[in-house]
Amino acid sequence: MTGSGALTLLREIEDVGRDPRRGGYSRHVFDDAERTLRDWFVERALRLGLAVSPDRNGNLWAWWGEPGPDAFVTGSHLDSVPGGGAHDGPLGVVSALAAVEQLQATGFTPTKPFAIVVFAEEEGSRFGIACLGSRLLSGAISADRAAGLTDAQGRSFGDVSRDAALPEFGPDADALARIGVFVELHVEQGKGLIDLDAPVAVGSTILEHGRWRIDVRGRGNHAGTTAIGDRRDPMLPAAAAVLAARQAAARHLGSRATIGRLEPVPGGTNVIASRVSAWLDVRADSEQDTRDIVAEVAAAVADAAADEGCESAVVEESYSGEVRFDPQLRDRIAATLGGVPTLPTGAGHDAGVLAAHVPTAMLFVRNPSGVSHAPDEGADDAAIEAGVGALVRTIEELA
Incomplete structure (x- = not known):
C-alpha cells in the first residue's frame, strides 16, 4: 500500500x-x-x-x-x-x-x-x-x-x-x-x-494557545413586551466580546483571537436570554500577548455588562505554552x-x-x-x- x-x-x-x-x-x-x-x-x-x-x-x-x-x-x-x-x-x-x-x-x-x-x-x-x-x-x-x-x-x-x-x-x-x-x-x-x-x-x-469561557448573566424576558430601556440582555456583552476579540488580536501582531461558539439560554427567537456563554480561542507568539488579549476581551465584556445591568465572568478552560x-x-x-x-x-x-x-x-x-x-x-x-x-x-x- x-x-x-x-x-x-x-x-x-x-x-x-x-x-x-x-x-x-x-x-x-x-x-x-x-x-x-x-x-x-x-x-x-x-x-x-x-x-x-x-x-x-x-x-x-x-x-x-x-x-x-x-x-x-x-x-x-x-x-x-x-x-x-x-x-x-x-x-x-x-x-x-x-x-x-x-x-x-x-x-x-x-x-x-x-x-x-x-x-x-x-x-x-x-x-x-x-x-x-x-x-x-x-x-x-x-x-x-x-x-x-x-x-x-x-x-x-x-x-x-x-x-x-x-x-x-x-x-x-x-x-x-x-x-x-x-x-x-x-x-x-x-x-x-x-x-x-x-x-x-x-x-x-x-x-501559545488557550480557551476561555465567557459567562454573562442578565434577566430573561419577553422579546415583544419588554421595552429596550427595561432590558438586561446578556447577548449585548457577548456581542461585545466577539468584536473585542478581533480588535485585540489586531493590536498584537501575529496573534489570533476567535469566538466561534455562543450558547444563549434558553435560546428562543422571541426570548431575551437569561444568560449567554461564549468560548474564546486565543493564539499568539508569547504568553504576554495571549494574556493581554484575554484581559482586553474580559475588560470589554465587563464594561458592556455593566452598561446593560448584567454580570460577567471569564474562566480559563485550557492553556498551552509555546x-x-x-x-x-x-x-x-x-x-x-x-x-x-x-x-x-x-x-x-x-x-x-x-x-x-x-x-x-x-x-x-x-x-x-x-x-x-x-x-x-x-x-x-x-x-x-x-x-x-x-x-x-x-x-x-x-x-
Missing part, C-alpha cells in the same frame, strides 16, 4: 459521520461515528498483523511486534470539530497504516518497538478540552477534572468513560514511558506549504527527507502535548485550499503520496 493506499483508506471512511446540516463531518469521541471509525481502525490494523488494545484513557495502540520501551510511535486522531473536513486527524492515521503495509511489502522489520496510536478527543469538541486523551495519558490534566467535564447533553466524561469501559482513566506512566519518539503526520491547517511550493514540511513550533519540537529530531527528519522546509503552526496537536515529555516531531502535508476545520479542508493526491513516502523514510531512519 502506497500513498494511493492511503487514498483508498480515506475513501473507506468517507461516509462515516457526515453532517447533513453543517456539511463536512461531525465525529466526536465515543459517539456512533467515532466508534465506527475506531472499529474500522482495529480491523485494518489487525489485517496488517498488528496487536491492538486501548489504554486506560481510550487511546488505541496498534503494535507491530512486541510492545516495549524506546518505541517509535506515529499516528493522530479520528475525531473532528463539528462540520470538519475529511483529513484533520484521519490523514495521519491512514498514512501510518499505509506506511506500515508498504514497509512490510519490502521486508522491513523495525528494530525498535513500533506502534500506531489513535488519540481520543483531540479536538475537544464533545467535552471542551483539546487533546484530552494525550493530556490524560501524560498527566497534563487530572482525572478528577476530566471526570467532571460535560458534553452538550449534560453527560459527564466520567459517565461516558464508564460506558466505554474506562473506569480508571488518568495518568498512564507505563504507556508514556514506552514512547521513545513520537512523529505525527497531519494535514497542514494553513497556506504555508502553498507559499513554499512544497508537498511536505517538518513542524518547528506551535503557538511548543518547540525537538530540534535534533526535527533536523534529522528534515535531512532524511532531503532538506524539506520547516514550518510553524497555530494549531494544537497531541504531538504538542507529548513534547513536554518525549522527543516529538510533526510532518505537515500540503492543503491546496489552506482551509481547515471546515468542509473545504483537503490534501491533494500528490501531497498525500509524498506524505506517506516521507513517513516511510522517517520510519526507516528512526525505527
